[in-house]
Amino acid sequence: MAIGTVVTVGEDVFHLPAVDRIAYHVASRGNHTSFRIRLRQAATTCDFMVDAYRRGTELNDTRAAWGSLVELVERWACPNIARTAIDAIRAGGTVAFGGAPAARIDGNAAGLRPRRLFAKTVPWSRIARADFGDGLVRVWTTDDVGAGSTVAMSVDMSGWNAVVLPRVVRALAAR
Secondary structure, three states: OEEOOEEEEOOEEEEHHHOOEEEEEEEEEOOEEEEEEEEEEOOEEEEEEEEEEOOOOHHHHHHHHHHHHHHHHHHHOHHHHHHHHHHHHHOOOOEEEEOOOOOEEEEEOOEEEEOOOOOOOEEHHHEEEEEEEOOEEEEEEEOOOOOOEEEEEEEEOOOOOHHHHHHHHHHHOOO
16 A cells, blocks of 8 residues: 555555665566565565456556556655665765666766676766666667667666666766
């Protein structure tokens, strides 16, 4: 249940402005769609998932309810999480976006680096933007001659704080 800036799942109560980790994701297969939101506030973590099927209005009703919850999270939790990440990066720290069960991208003062063997850091000056597509957060870079941009790295939206990466990129990437 969500009322104002408070989300209650069972016995767990989350004050969205105080949530420090967030993940949300939709997965569809055939007539079945799973909607998932993960919240963490201090030591309390909740993984909330709703399944819907294409019969009657069930899928559309569930999608609308989930969309309203995501809208609340985007309005009240994501800006604070992004601001904390931006401040940490500007202060010289490293911040992870994504993670188990998905891949991870690390951000630091030098730029973004996909967390995989032999991956190199892409400097902020080469990062053009970040967006959502096909269940992923994608990071686009400009080529050396400025002729276009390509996806340099991506991370599944189901990993912690991956959904705030576009906000961080908007704040830190060179324009």
